[in-house]
Amino acid sequence: MDEPSAAETEEADAGGGGIIATRGLTKRFRGGQLAVDGLDLTVPAGSVFGFLGPNGSGKTTTIRMLMGLIEPTSGTARVLGRPMPRSARTVLPQVGALIEGPALYGFLSGRDNLLRYDAADPTADPRTRRTRVAAALDRVGLTAASGKKAKAYSLGMKQRLGLASALLQPRKLLVLDEPTNGLDPQGMREIRSLIRELASDGTTVFLSSHLLDEIEQVCTHAAVMAQGRLITQGSVTELAAGTRGRLFVTTPDTGDAARVLKEQGLADVVVAEERVTAEPPDRELAEVNKALVTAGIRVRGFGVERASLEDAFVALTGEGFDVAG
The missing domain is CATH 3.40.50.300 (P-loop containing nucleotide triphosphate hydrolases)
Structure with missing residues (x-):
C-alpha cells in the first residue's frame, strides 16, 4: 500500500x-x-x-x-x-x-x-x-x-x-x-x-x-x-505591485485634460465621463499637474492608482477578460 x-x-x-x-x-x-x-x-x-x-x-x-x-x-x-x-x-x-x-x-x-x-x-x-x-x-x-x-x-x-x-x-x-x-x-x-x-x-x-x-x-x-x-x-499583492498603476485626473474639462496629457508625452490616454487616465510618466507627477493647471484645467483629483490584478494580467498576457479555459 x-x-x-x-x-x-x-x-x-x-x-x-x-x-x-x-x-x-x-x-x-x-x-x-x-x-x-x-x-x-x-x-x-x-x-x-x-x-x-x-x-x-x-x-x-x-x-x-x-x-x-x-x-x-x-x-x-x-x-x-x-x-x-x-x-x-x-x-x-x-x-x-x-x-x-x-x-x-x-x-x-x-x-x-x-x-x-x-x-x-x-x-x-x-x-x-x-x-x-x-x-x-x-x-x-x-x-x-x-x-x-x-x-x-x-x-x-x-x-x-x-x-x-x-x-x-x-x-x-x-x-x-x-x-x-x-x-x-x-x-x-x-x-x-x-x-x-x-x-x-x-x-x-x-x-x-x-x-x-x-x-x-x-x-x-x-x-x-x-x-x-x-x-x-x-x-496577489506582489503580482499587482509588480505592475505600474494608472495616472488619473478627475475634471469636468476632460477633452482639454486629455490634450494636455498627450502634449506632455503620456501614452494610452483614455477619457471616461469626468475622468481621464493614462500611463504614468517617468518624471515627477508635479510637472504634469502643473501643466494641467497652467492650461486652465479644473483639476479636482490627481494621482496614480494602485495597479489591480487585472492590470497585471493584461500586462503579462496581453489578453483581456476572456480568460476561461
Whole structure:
C-alpha cells in the first residue's frame, strides 16, 4: 500500500514544498498538441490560490492531472505531499473537488444526490450521513430546495449543490473550477464568504476563475498561465505591485485634460465621463499637474492608482477578460 509516512504527512501539512507542487509537469496530447509545458507550480498551505489563464492556456488540463484524471506526459505532481496519480487512493479522500461543473442525477433530489455522493466515500460513517448532508446543504444555502429534483435546479443552484458535495467531509484541500459560475451577485458574495471561512479553518483552496476581480477579492495567492506555460506566481499583492498603476485626473474639462496629457508625452490616454487616465510618466507627477493647471484645467483629483490584478494580467498576457479555459 502507498500510505504516507508520518514524516511525509507532517511535511505536507506544514506546506513543505506546498500543498500542491509540480515540477516540469507536461502534457502533450495525440497529434502533438502541447497543453501544459514544464509547469513548476507551488501552492502554499492555508492559501486561497487563484489559477488564471486565457482560453487554451492549460488550466483545466493541469487540474485534471493534479486530481489524477489524466496522466502527465512527463514531470511530476504532488498533492498533499504525495505523488499523483499514483497516490490517488490516499490523497483524494482528503480533497474536495468541483471540476467542469457538478455531475448530478437529474431525477434525484438535491438531498438524495448528496446522500449518494456520501455513500460512495469509503471513509464516510453511514451513521452520520444525513447529518453531514444537512450541514452541507445549509452551508451553501440549499436547505429549502433540497427536496426538489436536480434537473429543475438553475445553473447557480447546481453549482451550489456541486460545492456542497465537496464539503461533505472536512478537507485539507478544496479544488474549485469556476465556483461562482451561474450565481447571482448575492450568491457570488455568499460563496466568496464561504471560501474565506474554509480557508480560516485551515483548508487550502485552489480555484480557477475567469473573474479577475473575484480572484483579487478572495485569493491570497495566484498564478497566471498562457499557452501552456506558467507566466508568474506569487501573492496577489506582489503580482499587482509588480505592475505600474494608472495616472488619473478627475475634471469636468476632460477633452482639454486629455490634450494636455498627450502634449506632455503620456501614452494610452483614455477619457471616461469626468475622468481621464493614462500611463504614468517617468518624471515627477508635479510637472504634469502643473501643466494641467497652467492650461486652465479644473483639476479636482490627481494621482496614480494602485495597479489591480487585472492590470497585471493584461500586462503579462496581453489578453483581456476572456480568460476561461
